[in-house]
Amino acid sequence: MKKTKNSIMNINQDKGFTLLEILIAMLILTVAILSLVSVTVMVIKGNSLNKMRNTATTLAKDQMEAVKNQAQTNFDNIVNLTETSITGFPGYERQQTVTTITGNSFCTGSAAPLPCCTGSGTGDCPDKKKNIAMQVRWQWQGNYHYVTLDTIITK
Numbered sequence: 001m002k003k004t005k006n007s008i009m010n011i012n013q014d015k016g017f018t019l020l021e022i023l024i025a026m027l028i029l030t031v032a033i034l035s036l037v038s039v040t041v042m043v044i045k046g047n048s049l050n051k052m053r054n055t056a057t058t059l060a061k062d063q064m065e066a067v068k069n070q071a072q073t074n075f076d077n078i079v080n081l082t083e084t085s086i087t088g089f090p091g092y093e094r095q096q097t098v099t100t101i102t103g104n105s106f107c108t109g110s111a112a113p114l115p116c117c118t119g120s121g122t123g124d125c126p127d128k129k130k131n132i133a134m135q136v137r138w139q140w141q142g143n144y145h146y147v148t149l150d151t152i153i154t155k
Contacts, residue, residue, distance in 0.1 A: 049140060056136040056147040059086055063094060064134045064149050071130075075155040078130060083137065093137045101129040101152065128155040 017025075070078055081096040135148045 045141075049145070052138055052140060053145065053147060055089065056092060056138055056145070057149075059089060059092060059094065060134045060136045060147050060149045063096070064132065064151060067096070067132055067134070068151070068153055071153040071155065075128075075130075075153075078132070078153070086136075091138050095135045095137070097133040097135070099131040099133075101131055129153070 067078055078098055080098050081094070083093045083095045086092045086094055129152055131150065131152050133148060133150050135146055137144055137146050139145070
């Protein structure tokens with residue numbers, strides 16, 4: 001009989017985890033892992049969008065430099081370009097908007113008088129300046145995204 005009592009006492013004194021404790025620990029770990037997966041997916045999407053934005057910015061800068069170079073030799077032929085696809089970059093489109101700066105539109109305000117103006121900023125600017133807006137557009141996850149660069153060029 002004494003052996004039976006010792007056996008029963010040994011069972012009650014066993015150290016370890018109960019099934020309920022193991023299930024709760026597994027639930028906590030599952031929630032933590034699912035949260036990490038969700039954050040990882042958001043980081044991957046953010047990185048992908050940033051890569052596309054960097055590509056679009058580079059494409060806009062390259063075209064803007066080409067326009068600046070053209071201004072030195074062929075200023076009068078710098079005109080608006082409608083959205084066109086970009087060779088070697090499927091899914092990207094570029095649009096160039098050119099506005100000739102005339103009159104004293106840039107001769108007023110805090111920066112007046114600018115070099116294009118005469119006297120106190122009330123004169124006219126010769127047609128030797130153009131505002132160039134270069135926009136590159138792409139579609140990602142059903143939404144259009146844009147990068148726009150602006151500059152003023154002179155003849």
